[in-house]
Amino acid sequence: MxxxxxxxxxxxxxxxxxxxxxxxxxxxxxxxxxxxxxxxxxxxxxxxxxxxxxxxxxxxxxxxxxxxxxxxxxxxxxxxxxxxxxxxxxxxxIQMVFQDAYSSFDGRMKIGDSIGEFLDNHYKMSREMKREKTIELLDKVGLSPEHANRIPGQLSGGQCQRAAIARAISTNPKxxxxxxxxxxxxxxxxxxxxxxxxxxxxxxxxxxxxxxxxxxxxxxxxxxxxxxxxxxxxxxxxxxxxxxxxxxxxxxxxxxxxxx
Ligand SMILES: Nc1ncnc2c1ncn2[C@@H]1O[C@H](COP(=O)(O)OP(=O)(O)OP(=O)(O)O)[C@@H](O)[C@H]1O
Ligand SMILES: [Mg+2]
The missing domain is CATH 3.40.50.300 (P-loop containing nucleotide triphosphate hydrolases)
Structure with missing residues (x-):
């Protein structure tokens, strides 16, 4: 350092x-x-x-x-x-990333919808803005828009943790x-x-x-x-x-x- x-x-x-x-x-x-x-x-x-x-x-x-x-x-x-x-x-x-990425998401919800719901809790955004922001966040963690359509069980452990990190950085945490x-x-x-x-x-x-x-x-x-x-x-x-x-x-x- x-x-x-x-x-x-x-x-x-x-x-x-x-x-x-x-x-x-x-x-x-x-x-x-x-x-x-x-x-x-x-x-x-x-x-x-x-x-x-x-x-x-x-x-x-x-x-x-x-x-x-x-x-x-x-x-x-x-x-x-x-x-x-x-x-x-x-x-x-302040955001948190947990050990078990799968259980940090609602298993029945598409990853994109989970991230969208998280954004709704913090910001007022139109549906289109939310969609764009979700794609941008996924891109930042090395995932594609296609991953937004999947439920957690359809992602690998690493992909699911990436999605959890995308959600965590969505509020620009310090x-x-x-x-x-x-x-x-x-x-x-x-x-x-x-x-x-x-x-x-x-x-x-x-x-x-x-x-x-x-x-x-x-x-x-x-x-x-x-x-x-x-x-x-x-x-x-x-x-x-x-x-x-x-x-x-x-x-x-x-x-x-x-x-x-
Ligand atoms: N909700 C709770 N109710 C009662 N005791 C708790 C609760 N949460 C934690 N504890 C107790 O507090 C202590 C610290 O637990 P904590 O989970 O913070 O440890 P840790 O360092 O994270 O352990 P690990 O490395 O196993 O994850 C332990 O004795 C634990 O049993
Ligand atoms: Mg612990």
Missing amino acids: STNEQMKNPILTVENVSKSFTKKYAKIPAVDGVNLSVAAGEVLGLVGESGSGKSTLARLITGMIKPDTGKIIMDGKNINDIKNKKSKAMLSN ILVCDEATSALDVSVQAQIMELLERLRQDLDIGFLFISHDLPLVNCFAHRMAVMYEGKILETGTPEKIINDPKFEYTQKLVSAGRY
């Missing part, structure tokens, strides 16, 4: 955010006092063992759930302070949260999706929170890496620093496991 990029102001800041789930037998502090930030065009890789709180943090950042305490600040505004319509516009600045976005794909398809994400990062200056169990992959894509353990961020640094000189034995174990 260039010095220029390092000096950029954060677009997304997570300030002392905590979230517990209270269940019948115990209270689970899924996210516990997390601080982090992501700048435009920056990739923050988030790693940590299963159950360490990565997906909960992703859901907090995308506004799917609310924190018990702390703030999630996007473009200088707390995303949970803004009501209704404005909140919708604010959250459209932050894309990817939660194991390539984990379900074959290695060669995974590499193609990573190339696509890197191209979108460069073209659109999108910042990423990139969650993955695959450390070599995070090492390739991320500018900085955060290690999560029991809801907390244990350490943050360049992938080089985290991989070659981890502060904690826990990180050391993740590093030696590689893909864990």
Whole structure:
């Protein structure tokens, strides 16, 4: 990463955010006092063992759930302070790509109609504009207009994830949260999706929170890496620093496991 990029102001800041789930037998502090930030065009890789709180943090950042305490600040505004319509516009600045692309779509709807419905939720557009925008979005992710006519089950895993990425970038997000976005794909398809994400990062200056169990992959894509353990961020640094000189034995174990 260039010095220029390092000096950029954060677009997304997570300030002392905590979230517990209270269940019948115990209270689970899924996210516990997390601080982090992501700048435009920056990739923050988030790693940590299963159950360490990565997906909960992703859901907090995308506004799917609310924190018990702390703030999630996007473009200088707390995303949970803004009501209704404005909140919708604010959250459209942060989009998410999930591991299972198929289940992120309505299995009975044509991909083009799903993307159109998503556009309807955010913009006022004529049918023709929506059709053109959908084709343009599919083109950006390497799909053709013909793919818009298919239902998810008629796409390959890689094509379906491309469609999910097209839908995610339809609102011109400044932050894309990817939660194991390539984990379900074959290695060669995974590499193609990573190339696509890197191209979108460069073209659109999108910042990423990139969650993955695959450390070599995070090492390739991320500018900085955060290690999560029991809801907390244990350490943050360049992938080089985290991989070659981890502060904690826990990180050391993740590093030696590689893909864990
Ligand atoms: N809706 C929920 N209700 C109760 N507990 C939850 C809920 N969501 C998550 N948890 C708990 O919060 C903790 C963190 O879960 P989370 O899904 O964030 O972990 P993760 O790091 O994403 O794990 P993985 O790598 O397996 O995806 C876990 O103990 C989990 O069981
Ligand atoms: Mg998870």
